[in-house]
Amino acid sequence: MANNKSALKRIKTSAVRTARNRKIKSTVKTAVKKFQDAAAQGSEETTEAYVKAQKTLDKAVAKGVLHKNSAARKKSRLAKKVKAL
Numbered sequence: 360m361a362n363n364k365s366a367l368k369r370i371k372t373s374a375v376r377t378a379r380n381r382k383i384k385s386t387v388k389t390a391v392k393k394f395q396d397a398a399a400q401g402s403e404e405t406t407e408a409y410v411k412a413q414k415t416l417d418k419a420v421a422k423g424v425l426h427k428n429s430a431a432r433k434k435s436r437l438a439k440k441v442k443a444l
Contacts (some may be wrong), residue, residue: 394440
C-alpha cells in the first residue's frame with residue numbers, strides 16, 4: 360500500500376486512466392468488429408461501418424490511447440477490405 364499522499368493520488372489517477380483507456384480500446388475493437396462483420400456479409404452498411412471505425416481509431420490516437428502508426432496500420436488494413444468489395 361502507498362506510504363504517502365502523493366502515492367495514494369497516483370494510485371487513484373492511474374485507476375481512472377486505466378478505466379478510461381480500457382473503455383476507449385473496447386470501443387475501437389467493437390467498431391472494427393462491426394466493420395468486419397458487415398464486410399463479411401457484403402452488406403450496404405460496410406462503408407458506414409468503415410467510416411465509424413476510422414473515426415474511433417482517430418479519436419483513440421487523439422486521446423493518446425493508441426499510437427498513431429498503429430492506428431494508421433489498422434486503418435490501412437480496413438481500407439484494403441473496403442477496396443476488395
